[in-house]
Structures are given as C-alpha cells and as structure tokens.
Amino acid sequence: MIHYQLRCAADHEFDGWFKSSSHFEDQAARGLLECPRCGDRGVSRAMMAPRIGGKSRKRHAEPVDATPAAPPPPVIDQSGAPAPPETAVAGRMPAEMRALLARVRREVEERCDYVGPKFADEARRIHDGSAPARGIYGETTEAEAEALAEDGIEVGRIPWVPLADS
Incomplete structure (x- = not known):
C-alpha cells in the first residue's frame, strides 16, 4: 500500500x-x-516529507502497566449538573464529518422516498414483496x-445533520 498526502483545488489536504x-x-483520471x-x-x-528508514534495531518491549486507568472526571454543565454521557464522551463532531454526513443526507433525500414515521411498516412491506423495492428513509x-x-x-x-444551506 502507498500512502499519499492529497490536496483538492480548494487546498484542503x-x-x-x-x-x-x-x-x-x-x-x-x-x-x-x-x-x-x-x-x-x-x-x-x-x-x-520523505520517509527515511534507519537501521533496524530490535527494541525491547516496555513493560505494560496493568493498572486500569482512572475514568475521566465527569463533564459538568453551567448549572453544575453532570452533562449527559454522550456529550461527555463524544464532544463536538469534526467539521469534516459533519460535511460528509450532510452529503450523505443530500444523497438519501435525492434518491430515496421519505416515508416518515411509517418507516418500519414500509420496510416490512418491501421485504415481503407487497410494496415495490426501493430506497426509503424515515x-x-x-x-x-x-x-x-x-x-x-x-x-x-445515519446521524441526520442539518444542511448548511437550511
């Protein structure tokens, strides 16, 4: 495998x-x-930057500390209450991930039928052949x-992120 650093016309690397x-x-091409x-x-x-290899030397493995790490301290919101676990663990979603998820959302909205809260019923109907096979979301x-x-x-x-132009 070859690793390349890539760049688009907008200079994103x-x-x-x-x-x-x-x-x-x-x-x-x-x-x-x-x-x-x-x-x-x-x-x-x-x-x-070029990757230059040095002489191969056997390294001795460092001893691994078997003591489990202490859990991180809880995240506290402005009211002094602990934040919900998903906020404490996940943090903010990176901009690149939001942009990719927004593109996925646009593709789904363009190519699939919105069935709203009847998603499970319609998925079953497609599965058993009583509705035409197609992409759906809801x-x-x-x-x-x-x-x-x-x-x-x-x-x-799919995490449904807001579109930038909405």
Whole structure:
C-alpha cells in the first residue's frame, strides 16, 4: 500500500491509501477521488516529507502497566449538573464529518422516498414483496429497528445533520 498526502483545488489536504501509484493515477483520471471536506474532484498529490528508514534495531518491549486507568472526571454543565454521557464522551463532531454526513443526507433525500414515521411498516412491506423495492428513509423507534433486525430486515441509522444551506 502507498500512502499519499492529497490536496483538492480548494487546498484542503487529506490522506489517501492506494494499492499502487498507478491505482492512484487511474482513480484520479476517472474522477473517483474527492475531497472529504468540500467534495471537489480535482484531487492531486500534495508535497510530502520523505520517509527515511534507519537501521533496524530490535527494541525491547516496555513493560505494560496493568493498572486500569482512572475514568475521566465527569463533564459538568453551567448549572453544575453532570452533562449527559454522550456529550461527555463524544464532544463536538469534526467539521469534516459533519460535511460528509450532510452529503450523505443530500444523497438519501435525492434518491430515496421519505416515508416518515411509517418507516418500519414500509420496510416490512418491501421485504415481503407487497410494496415495490426501493430506497426509503424515515423515523422509527429503537424497538422497531431491533424488531426489523431480528426479522432479517437490514436497516441502517445515519446521524441526520442539518444542511448548511437550511
């Protein structure tokens, strides 16, 4: 595998891993590479520092401390109450991730039918053949999603981020 530092026309830099340099060239020529921040397909290799290997020396493994790490202190909000666990653990979503999820949302909205709160019912109808096979999206409860999975009906959950232009 070859690691390249890539850059789009808007000067966003990101990593890419390729089987060979010809695989990178082929994908770039066919417009298959795109910037994870802005979606630009004008991707090229950026300058990278050379990786210089030194003499191979066997290193002795450092002893591992078997003492478990102490849990992090709870995050406290302005009222003095502990923040919900998901806020304390997850923190803010990186801008690149939000941009990718917004692109996924746009694709789903363009290519799939919105079925609202009847998602589980419509997914079952598609699965059993009483409704036409197509992509759908909507809302469902955790219990309904678990029941669909138990019945062998594959569904996926996508974090639904607000679109930048809304």
